[in-house]
Amino acid sequence: MTPKRNETIEPLVRVENLVKYYSKKKLVGSGEVVRALDGVSFSIFRGTTLAIVGESGSGKSTLAFCLACLEGPTSGHIWFEETDLSVLQEKDRRGIRRESQLIFQDPANSFNPSWSVLEILTEPLVVQGNVGQKEMKSRAQVLLEQVGLPPGFGEKLPAELSGGQRQRLAIARALSLEPKLLILDEALSALDCSVQAQIANLLMDLQASLGMTYLFISHDLAMAGYLADEIAVMSRGQIVEQGAPEGILTRPESGVTRELLAAVPRLDFSRSPSTEP
Amino acid sequence: MGAVLEVRDLRVTYRSRAGNSFRALDGVSFGLASGEILGVLGESGSGKSTLATSLLGLFRANAVTASGAVLFEGQDLLQAKPGELQRIRGKRISLIFQEPSVALHPTMRAGRQIRQVLSAHGMVGRRALEQRTREVLETLFFAEEAERIARSYPHQLSGGQRQRVLIAQAIACGPAVIIADEPTASLDPTTQMEILGVFRALRKSFGLTMMFITHNPALLADFADRVLVLYAGRAMELGRAEEVLVSPKHPYTQSLFQSIPPFPGAPRKAGKQKLPAISGDSFSSSFSRPGCPFESRCPERMDICKSCEPGLVTLSETHTVSCFRYEGQR
Numbered sequence: 348m349t350p351k352r353n354e355t356i357e358p359l360v361r362v363e364n365l366v367k368y369y370s371k372k373k374l375v376g377s378g379e380v381v382r383a384l385d386g387v388s389f390s391i392f393r394g395t396t397l398a399i400v401g402e403s404g405s406g407k408s409t410l411a412f413c414l415a416c417l418e419g420p421t422s423g424h425i426w427f428e429e430t431d432l433s434v435l436q437e438k439d440r441r442g443i444r445r446e447s448q449l450i451f452q453d454p455a456n457s458f459n460p461s462w463s464v465l466e467i468l469t470e471p472l473v474v475q476g477n478v479g480q481k482e483m484k485s486r487a488q489v490l491l492e493q494v495g496l497p498p499g500f501g502e503k504l505p506a507e508l509s510g511g512q513r514q515r516l517a518i519a520r521a522l523s524l525e526p527k528l529l530i531l532d533e534a535l536s537a538l539d540c541s542v543q544a545q546i547a548n549l550l551m552d553l554q555a556s557l558g559m560t561y562l563f564i565s566h567d568l569a570m571a572g573y574l575a576d577e578i579a580v581m582s583r584g585q586i587v588e589q590g591a592p593e594g595i596l597t598r599p600e601s602g603v604t605r606e607l608l609a610a611v612p613r614l615d616f617s618r619s620p621s622t623e624p
Numbered sequence: 625m626g627a628v629l630e631v632r633d634l635r636v637t638y639r640s641r642a643g644n645s646f647r648a649l650d651g652v653s654f655g656l657a658s659g660e661i662l663g664v665l666g667e668s669g670s671g672k673s674t675l676a677t678s679l680l681g682l683f684r685a686n687a688v689t690a691s692g693a694v695l696f697e698g699q700d701l702l703q704a705k706p707g708e709l710q711r712i713r714g715k716r717i718s719l720i721f722q723e724p725s726v727a728l729h730p731t732m733r734a735g736r737q738i739r740q741v742l743s744a745h746g747m748v749g750r751r752a753l754e755q756r757t758r759e760v761l762e763t764l765f766f767a768e769e770a771e772r773i774a775r776s777y778p779h780q781l782s783g784g785q786r787q788r789v790l791i792a793q794a795i796a797c798g799p800a801v802i803i804a805d806e807p808t809a810s811l812d813p814t815t816q817m818e819i820l821g822v823f824r825a826l827r828k829s830f831g832l833t834m835m836f837i838t839h840n841p842a843l844l845a846d847f848a849d850r851v852l853v854l855y856a857g858r859a860m861e862l863g864r865a866e867e868v869l870v871s872p873k874h875p876y877t878q879s880l881f882q883s884i885p886p887f888p889g890a891p892r893k894a895g896k897q898k899l900p901a902i903s904g905d906s907f908s909s910s911f912s913r914p915g916c917p918f919e920s921r922c923p924e925r926m927d928i929c930k931s932c933e934p935g936l937v938t939l940s941e942t943h944t945v946s947c948f949r950y951e952g953q954r
Contacts, residue, residue, distance in 0.1 A: 403783070403812045509905055510668055539667035539839050544883035544901035551898060566812050573885035573899070596887070610813035612842035613887055614869055 358390035359527055359560050360414065365423035365433075367409050367584075383409040384420070385584035391528070394554065396561040398575035398592075400568055400607060406584040407564045411532045414562060415449045416440045427528075445475050447528040448521035452537050454513040458505040464491075464516060465501035471523045490519040495549060511542035515549065522553070530562045535570060547574055568611050572596045580604045627655035627695075628833050629679070629717075629801050634692035636671075636678050636857075645688065648674040650857040650917075653692075656801060656833055661823070663848030663865065664837040667880075671857035672837045676805040678702075679835075680717055681709045697800070715745040718794035722806040724786035728778040734789045735761070735774030741793045760796050763829070764788045764822060784815035791822060795830070803835045808843065820847055841881060845869050850942070853877050856917035859936075863943030873945045876902075876918045916947070924949060 367384040383406045391397045399407050412418040414425060416432055425432040432443060451457055458467050468487040472478045478486070488498055494515040505513060514534065521529055531550070535543045547570065553559050565571050571578055572592040579589040580603055588601040599605045636649040648671045656662055666672035677683070679694050681701055694701040696717065701709065713719070721727045729737055738760060739753045747753055761770040765788060778786055787807060794802055804823070808816040820843065826832045836848060844851055844865055851868040853861040853876070861874040872878045882900045904921040916922070919929040928948050937950040 402814055511905060540841070541667060541880055541883045541902045542905075544885075544899040547885075548898045548901055568813075569885045569887035572887070606814060610817045611887055612813070612816070612840060612845070614842045614845050614881060614884065 357393075359393045359428065360391040360562075361424075361426040362390070362414075363388050363424040363426070365410070365413060365425060366421045367406075367413060367418065368421045382584045384413070384423075386423070387581075387584070387586055389579055389586065389589065391560055391562060392576075393527075393560055394558045395576040396554070396563055396574050398563040398565060398571035398578045399581055400565055400571050400578060401581035401603075402566065402607070405581040407581055408532055409584075410581075411449060411530045411562065411564055414528070415447055415530055416443050417449075441475075445471075445524040446526050447530060448524065448526040449530045449532060450514075450517050450521055450534045452533040454517040455505065455510075457517060458513070460505055462504070463501065464496075464503050464505070464508075467505070467516065468501075468520055468523055471520060475524055486523065490523055493522065493553070494519040509542075510538055511545055514538060514542075514546050518546075518549065518553075522557075528560045528562065530564070532564045533566070534563075536565065536567065543570065550574065566607075568596065568607055580607065626658055628658050629656040630693075630695040631655070631679070632693040632695065634675070634678065634694065635690065636674050636683070636687055637689045638684065638686050639688045640686070648687075648857050649678065651692075652854070652857070652859050654852055654859065654862060656835060658833055659827065659831045660849045661827060661834045661836055661847065663844035663851045664835060664854060665839070665841055665844065665851055665868075665877075666837070666854035667839050669856065670854040672839075672854050673805055674857075675854070676719060676803050676835070676837055679803060680713050680719060681706075682713075682719075711745070714741055714794075714799075715797040716799055717801045717803065718797075718799045720790050720794050720802065720804040720807045722809050724783065724790050724810070725778065727790055728786060730778055732777070733774065734776050734778065734781065734792075737789070738774075738792050738796055741796050745797050756796065757792075760792045763795075763826070764792050782815075783811050784818055787811065787815075787819050788822060791819075791826075795826065795832075798830075801833045801835070803837070805837045806839070807836070809838070809840075816843070823847075841869060842884065858917060859946060860918070861943075861945045863939070863945075867940070867943045873939060873943070873950065874918075874947050875922050875924045875949070879921075879923060 365384050365387040369381045369383055370378040371381055372378045387410065389397065399410060401407050409418065413420050420433050423433060427443060427446065430443060435443065465487050468490055469483045472483050487501065491498055491500060496512060496515050508516065535546055538546060550561065554561065563571060563574055575592055577590065578592050578595045579586045580595065580601060582603040587603045588595060595604060599608055632653050634649050634652045635647065638646045638648055640646060652675065664672050664675065678690060679701065681704060683690060690702055735757050738757045742753050742756055747756065757774060758770060761774055765773055773785060808819050811819065823834065838844065848865045850863065851865050852859055853868065853874065855876050861868055861872065861877050868877065872881060879902045883902055885899060902921055915931055916929045916934050919925050922929065926948060934946045934948045936944045936946050938944050939950060
């Protein structure tokens with residue numbers, strides 16, 4: 348894959364043989380080990396989008412948590428620029444967290460319902476930095492504009508926003524610390540089709556204007572193919588296939604990919620009604 | 625075509641705490657033929673969930689008015705007494721909700737939750753209840769699996785299995801109509817396909833009549849017989865699935881389908897192309913004002929759209945659309 352923007356060969360993120368095991372606790376006896384990530388390696392280049400697709404339970408979200416420094420891996424390395432996240436101490440993690448931000452499926456659950464849009468937007472600045480009140484407000488206005496929300500929205504409460512507007516707000520909040528990487532964990536899945544298209548376009552705009560790098564985690568192969576420069580297919584904690592969207596979507600090599608493709612609902616009548624058990 | 629259920633000019637209005645009234649359904653009419661799957665396509669705020677619940681007289685506390693008629697087995701359900709509705713709900717018309725993990729009781733075994741539905745509708749005798757529960761589960765699971773499912777608690781089941789248990793509850797009493805409100809929205813694509821398969825199989829074996837509500841048009845291809853497109857509480861388009869999904873006529877339906885990324889996708893040219901998204905927000909379309917609710921976002925709006933409400937235009941015997949563009953050209 349060739350990086351399109353910032354013609355550097357150095358990737359922003361390089362994951363090497365990442366392993367994350369969880370132990371399922373039991374009341375009696377030793378717990379069962381769940382291999383959420385089982386030797387995952389990949390790189391994400393600056394200004395590009397890597398999509399991770401797979402069924403529920405394939406390890407996609409664990410990967411997101413490890414990259415966002417919310418979970419420490421069992422073994423392996425995550426290089427974020429020059430820093431190895433896997434060996435960071437908790438006190439050093441905060442610095443890295445501002446560089447990579449997570450956006451979740453349902454933004455309604457990630458806002459304090461009694462805070463105004465302005466308070467939500469400036470909280471990361473309060474937590475992370477020493478930015479003055481006045482500058483905070485002006486930055487919040489810039490952020491609102493960047494994500495296509497009207498300037499008058501500062502005083503509104505999350506409940507007064509539609510689903511699409513809330514996801515725009517989540518993106519604005521994530522951008523407030525000027526991160527280098529946005530991790531989008533099923534960020535479009537809960538939205539209506541027409542709103543998905545709007546937010547997908549916003550993500551592309553931001554990538555073009557700010558040179559953002561995205562890790563797009565989804566089970567929607569059509570959207571992944573649309574947004575991504577590269578797709579990695581995960582199953583049982585491993586990457587089973589990786590490559591350019593055109594190849595993955597039209598000439599899949601792994602059985603897992605073929606199964607995922609077969610399950611994508613399509614707006615046509617080309618497929619004969621499948622036989623039922 | 626004998627309609628099992630007929631909805632005539634259904635209007636439901638909610639009142640917000642601030643005192644504003646908001647029309648969730650604004651004159652929706654359609655019939656549900658026996659053995660048919662009607663796909664109801666709508667985005668958030670289109671009134672699709674209000675449609676599902678109001679057919680059974682389940683109104684939110686702030687629903688102030690409901691007018692029109694819901695005719696079922698010679699009775700208008702909007703006029704029915706609570707006791708009468710109680711006998712119909714879950715027995716003659718069943719409702720399946722979106723989130724199986726919320727709709728099931730967390731500390732009760734699956735089998736018991738199905739037996740409860742049966743006994744609530746008058747079935748007595750432990751043996752009869754157990755027998756019917758087993759029968760129903762065996763139509764949805766492999767026979768050797770059914771026994772284990774019946775003894776499981778919801779948390780021990782996968783999302784797809786939980787959804788099947790909900791379907792089992794819904795079909796236990798042999799209803800005439802099933803209303804499913806986004807039954808696959810929380811499932812991953814593979815399981816989603818599986819559940820659609822279950823509905824298809826049920827239709828084949830029991831001649832199930834169904835209203836399937838979704839926000840995802842692609843789910844309706846190869847599944848629904850007819851499709852009703854809702855927007856801001858109004859029926860924008862109604863027709864056979866091939867008509868609506870392959871050659872949509874309403875500008876809303878057309879732009880909605882265009883905003884879905886093509887799949888498997890044409891080879892990408894240099895640089896990323898944007899999706900043809902519909903501008904604006906359906907949120908702002910949902911407040912009562914004169915004219916077509918889609919007017920402010922419509923790529924083909926005309927002067928008349930702002931002031932007058934479009935009526936239903938019949939394009940063919942099976943296809944109707946609510947848009948001024950087609951008036952006078954049938």
